[in-house]
Amino acid sequence: MARITGGVTTSHVPAIGAAIDQGKTDTEYWAPLFAGYEWSKKWIANEKPDVIVLVYNDHASAFSLEMIPTFAIGCADEFPIADEGFGPRPVPTVKGHADLACHLAQALILDEFDMTVINQMAVDHGLTVPLSLLFGQPEEWPVRVVPIAVNVIQYPPPTGERCFKLGQALRRAIESYDEDLNVQVWGTGGMSHQLQGPRAGLINQEFDNNFLTKMADDVDELRAIPHLEYLREAGSEGIELVMWLIMRGALGDTVSPLHRFYHVPASNTAVGHLVLGVPEESK
Ligand code: DHB
Ligand code: FE
Numbered sequence: 001m002a003r004i005t006g007g008v009t010t011s012h013v014p015a016i017g018a019a020i021d022q023g024k025t026d027t028e029y030w031a032p033l034f035a036g037y038e039w040s041k042k043w044i045a046n047e048k049p050d051v052i053v054l055v056y057n058d059h060a061s062a063f064s065l066e067m068i069p070t071f072a073i074g075c076a077d078e079f080p081i082a083d084e085g086f087g088p089r090p091v092p093t094v095k096g097h098a099d100l101a102c103h104l105a106q107a108l109i110l111d112e113f114d115m116t117v118i119n120q121m122a123v124d125h126g127l128t129v130p131l132s133l134l135f136g137q138p139e140e141w142p143v144r145v146v147p148i149a150v151n152v153i154q155y156p157p158p159t160g161e162r163c164f165k166l167g168q169a170l171r172r173a174i175e176s177y178d179e180d181l182n183v184q185v186w187g188t189g190g191m192s193h194q195l196q197g198p199r200a201g202l203i204n205q206e207f208d209n210n211f212l213t214k215m216a217d218d219v220d221e222l223r224a225i226p227h228l229e230y231l232r233e234a235g236s237e238g239i240e241l242v243m244w245l246i247m248r249g250a251l252g253d254t255v256s257p258l259h260r261f262y263h264v265p266a267s268n269t270a271v272g273h274l275v276l277g278v279p280e281e282s283k
Contacts, residue, residue, distance in 0.1 A: 002100070002174050002181040005283045006047060006258075007251045007276040008040065009215070009244045010133055012056060012188040014125040015267035017089055020132050033271060036261035037133045040275050043258065044134050048142075049184040051097050053104070053170065054127055055148045055246045056188040059084070061124035068154050069116035071166060073108070074123075074147035075101040082122035091128050091137075097144040100177055104146065107173035113166050115148075123147060130188045133273075148246065152189065152239050157227070160242045164223045167249020174250070187247030189240025191262075192233070193269035202235040203270045209262060211241060212272055216257040219248050237269075247276075254279055 016033065019025055025034045061082035063069065076096050081088035108115050127147055135142060148170075151157050158166075167185070174183050191208040194200055214222050222245060230239045248255070259275040 002177040002179060002183050003283055004171060004174055004185055004250055004252070004278060005049065005182050006184050006278060007247045007255070008130070008134065008184060008186045008274070009247055010130050010186070010188055010273040011190055011266070011269055011271040012126045012129040013266045013269045013271065014084065014129065017125050017129040017132055020137065021090055033263050033266050036263055036273060039259045040134055040273065041136065043275060047184070048182065050181045051100060051144045051146060051183045052186055053146045053148060053174070053183060053250070054130065054186045054188070055150060055243045056126035056130070057152045057240060057243065058149050059124055059126060060153065062121045062149075065154065068151050069149065070151045070158055071113065072116040072118050072149040073101055073105050074118045074121050074149070075105060076119050076121065079121055079123045079145070079147060081128060082124040084124055089125070089128055091132060092140050094123055094127065094131070094141060095144050097146055100181065101146045103177050104170070104173045107176055108166070108169055111169045111172060113169050118149070121147070126188055130186060150243050150246070152242065157239055157242060159227070160225050160245045161223045163242045163245040164219070164249040167246040167251075170246065170250045171252060185247045185250040187244035189243050190234070190238060191241065191270040191272040192235050193237045194235030195237055195268055197236070199235060201268055203264055204233050204235070205264060205270065207233040208270050208272055212260055212262060212274060215244065215248055215274055216255055216276065219245070251276055251278055252282060
């Protein structure tokens with residue numbers, strides 16, 4: 001049976017990808033940010049997951065405003081790197097796990113989560129920056145990825161509660177896959193940031209730190225946060241945080257915070273990163 005062995009959340013700021021690709025990780029601006037991922041890089045090298053179910057949002061790279069699925073799952077064998085205006089990032093093509101992804105699509109849809117099935121999709125910074133943060137610059141990614149894309153671009157996005165419940169269903173779906181696979185679930189995006197309008201540049205450290213704490217301690221409080229509160233407290237792009245709740249729902253009732261990092265700012269964004277462990281017996 002496939003098992004969920006841990007989870008990661010991280011912001012996915014595109015400038016972080018550019019800093020890696022351009023060899024700027026040691027500069028005064030960037031070094032403190034990358035230091036916050038050193039522990040996680042060692043942890044994941046030890047954990048050696050087979051597959052990451054990676055929850056992220058497309059930023060009008062694969063989807064346009066013509067078609068916006070609320071929840072989509074990538075069932076392809078591979079996902080090319082999107083060109084976001086400066087050419088595709090110089091990172092390896094992302095290898096999928098079509099058999100697991102098709103199983104998850106079926107299990108989730110029969111469990112009443114109407115996923116959009118995606119058989120061809122380029123992936124943008126929302127997916128590749130987290131991979132770079134945890135795996136550096138390998139020739140090939142050492143893991144297969146099942147992308148789950150969530151609409152947080154065009155209102156209305158799904159509620160945090162709906163995302164949490166999708167995570168719970170995702171756990172059931174993963175655990176009903178026969179092959180013995182070591183699976184991690186990641187949630188990306190956040191933390192507080194606003195890229196446009198009069199409040200552009202908004203950062204709310206108090207909101208973010210409470211969110212980081214409650215991801216382990218009291219997720220019920222986070223499940224109840226309404227859209228307007230995300231907007232008011234965490235800025236228009238802070239709504240990306242609902243994706244962390246999919247990861248959290250998938251990890252089960254009890255998690256242990258293994259690593260926590262918070263850094264302000266990277267580009268326009270407060271960067272938050274958590275590694276959450278699950279009880280040994282459920283691994
Ligand atoms: C920035 C952050 C994001 O999450 C994103 O998707 C795009 C830009 C930023 O801080 O610049
Ligand atoms: Fe984003």
